[in-house]
Amino acid sequence: MTQDATPQPYGTPDVPRVAVRGEAHLDVDPEIARIGITVTARGTDRRAALEDLTRRNNTVLDLVKSYGEPVEKLETGAFSITPELTRHGRGERVRAYHGRVHITAELNDFTALGELTSRLADLELTEIDGPWWALRPTSPAHGEARRQAVLEAVQRAREYAHALGADLAALVELADLGAENATPVAMAAPAGMLRSMTYGAQDDAGAPPLDLEPQRQSVHAQVNARFTMTPPVL
Template identity: 75%
Template sequence: MTTPTPDDPQPAVPYGTPDAPRIAVRGEAHLEVDPEIARIGITVASRGKDRRTALDDLTHRNTTALNLLKSYGEAVERIETGTFSITPQLKEGRGERIHAHHGRVHITAELTDFTALGELTTRLADLDLTRVDGPWWALRPNSPAHRTARQQAVREAVQRAREYAEALGTTLAALVELADIGAENTPPAYPAAPGGAMRSRALYGGAPDTAAAPLDLEPQRQHVHAQVNARFTMAPPQL
């Protein structure tokens, strides 16, 4: 066993010292802001007695849906094609006789112009064998709302620490530590699938005689949260 010398580094004191008392506080912020983007899911389907017919119909309907999305220009910021499938349907009974083939393509579209959202959603739902899900409202990953919430949480932490110090008749001296809550194990900011808090609609296209009236879709307000832990030292109070 060795004896520590004055030159050895001293262990940190977790709760401060009488000459430098430490205050630990949490700062929180909760904002409610308008969404910046809306996502919709489009599922195009086809049916045919043989594989080629089902595939040709699916290709045609997929092209029709994509052309409709692209016709809205900058209002539709992103279009992505997801899963594609052609599935045989077997007849009931013995053997492996195929009764029909079913095709399916899933498309995701991201819009920034909400004035076009209701009309586009309705027109997509008017297409044959087309299902529309959504909208799912969200903020961009780099939205200023996230920065505003973080800054507000820091300001609240400082204000709370000052109030504690004032209650003791003293003032803050220095910031020792500032950390996000769970900074070492932070979950992804945006999950792969929309969360349960988002509203959802499902529409099924048919063969209407006249164009359907556009849906009136009200954007869902987004909740932004931020939390920080902060530790300060303060001048020794006179107790």
């Protein structure tokens, strides 16, 4: 009774194998930027604080939406109305109400981003955080990094084979290590051009647009590859 030959994971003298790792590192321009917008309100009356917060929130949303296609995403996050308590005699009473709503905007036009951040920061009791620069998950840069990593693996394996007087014969295995993007879409750290700003109302002319310098993004790919090669000449 015949049996199939047991696979040899490390090759044989007649069919030797070579295992290599291919890597690629690219620095590319970002495709999108995200900013955080926090709108606040304060009042001694709960209803008045809520109405003030609603008005300011609507002003911010209308302003961001007015930029049209450059705005890819606009999302409202946490919202709160919190009483500020103070002791009065033996008890406590509400001194004021604090309202807060957080909004996130994602843009693909960085000229529009600079103008929008200035206009937002020009609004009363409005705080801006960011920008956080990033690539889209579907960015061609990820594919290019993987392609370069594979090419490097093939080149490295071929050089090892040639050093032995042999040549590559076939690809046995190609494994992605899953390390394509060193700065994922969760966003890279802010570039420092705009961190956290809270301004009161400014003059009618408005603040000049911010000149933002996009932060280059690092894309990283790694693959493990195994090849068979012709018998070496030793």
